[in-house]
Amino acid sequence: MGRRFPLELEDETGRAFVGEHRPELVDLTELFRSLAALPIERAEEPEAWRTLLPDGATFLRMLGRTTALLRCRGPEVNDVVVKILAPHGGSPIVRWAETLRHSRAQRAYLWAHRLRAVGIEAPRPLGFLERKHQPALFPSLAVTEYVFAPTLVEFRDKELVELSTSKEGIMRKRLVIRQVAVLLRKLHAHDVFPAELGPEHIGIAADGAYVMALGRGRGDPIEAIGRLGRAFSGRRLSRTDRLRFIETFLRHHAGSGVARRRFLRQLEAPLAPRAALTNLAGDPPAALEKQA
Structure with a gap:
């Protein structure tokens, strides 16, 4: 599965974020620091991604409503898929339950590791970023390796x-x-x-x-x-x-x-x-x- 390194950072407004990444494959620290400021309501706009990307990262194209293909040259991985996952809505009871859970990005990241651990072919999970407090109530970021294959x-x-x-x-x-x-x-x-x-x-x-x-x-x-x-x-x-x-x-x-x-x-x-x-x-x- 590879070694995973924890991340802790703050955006310009002082909001605290935590996550993980795998720098032996690609270092996502600066990418996460920049994209933490991307509002999810603007995640469908290619120009919003281009404006916020750090040096060394290139926007290639959108793969979905809030999913982008980026080029971030690393030791082993060059092209990555970054997805912004919105929190679940629902009734007050559902939202209360979400206060006790991890973010959607962390759940997807861990699930991808589990698939690969049992021998299922899946893109390598590279990292996630979520809010430090009550992460499931806020948008989160998940990153995987890009695999060129038609669906x-x-x-x-x-x-x-x-x-x-x-x-x-x-x-x-x-x-x-x-x-x-x-x-x-x-x-x-x-x-x-x-x-x-x-x-x-x-x-x-x-x-x-x-x-x-x-x-x-x-x-x-x-x-x-x-x-x-x-x-x-x-x-x-x-x-x-x-x-x-x-x-x-x-x-x-x-x-x-x-x-x-x-x-x-x-x-x-x-x-x-x-x-x-x-x-x-x-x-x-x-x-x-x-x-x-």
């Missing part, structure tokens, strides 16, 4: 269409389906499904699928697999592809036959017809008719 959405909407129906395209499509299914199997085996995991949060690289987004804790695997199953639809994709996705996942799914069938029944509604999926689980058609 599952980009693969589906661009690369797959370009490959068309050639033999190469079909083989590439099946390989990606297998890579995503195996990634989900690893997440399920270690009980580390990130919350809100969707096709836009999975990167497709040459050596496999990555969890690209900073999560905010454990999510529901049934919901995540349902969302990803529906992602295998549209141009150049078919119901067969969705079935191949869930079949590959089930091949890697450990546990008894009863547990496997129970898990499958929870998935069948959003993914495919009852008969097709139940047959994947090993039930004969006669047994299916009795269940109906």
Whole structure:
């Protein structure tokens, strides 16, 4: 996991911040000191980022509403993804509970470390910055290494269409389906499904699928697999592809036959017809008719 160094700093108004970074990869001290003054309501403006960046840091482009790709040359890492995470809103009870928690950035930072610790491919977490007192009630900063890889959405909407129906395209499509299914199997085996995991949060690289987004804790695997199953639809994709996705996942799914069938029944509604999926689980058609 690498050694982590604590950070303590103050902005121009005297507000105290704490965090961590990994200077053996890239030193984030001055970057954090500068971006601590960036209001979250201006985090969508590229010019606001450019104005506040310290010497040696370069703004490249926005990756999301409050997420920017920056170049900060370090010993091992050059390009970093900086995300400003807003605090959760909600009722007074929810906000009171947040006073006892870490910031969203720290939770995402620790979750990314956990994913990598159990062998899940994910960008290296590089640091976080939060307010010193009641950090979950204020915006926070999380930084990861930038990994150049198209997301599952980009693969589906661009690369797959370009490959068309050639033999190469079909083989590439099946390989990606297998890579995503195996990634989900690893997440399920270690009980580390990130919350809100969707096709836009999975990167497709040459050596496999990555969890690209900073999560905010454990999510529901049934919901995540349902969302990803529906992602295998549209141009150049078919119901067969969705079935191949869930079949590959089930091949890697450990546990008894009863547990496997129970898990499958929870998935069948959003993914495919009852008969097709139940047959994947090993039930004969006669047994299916009795269940109906």
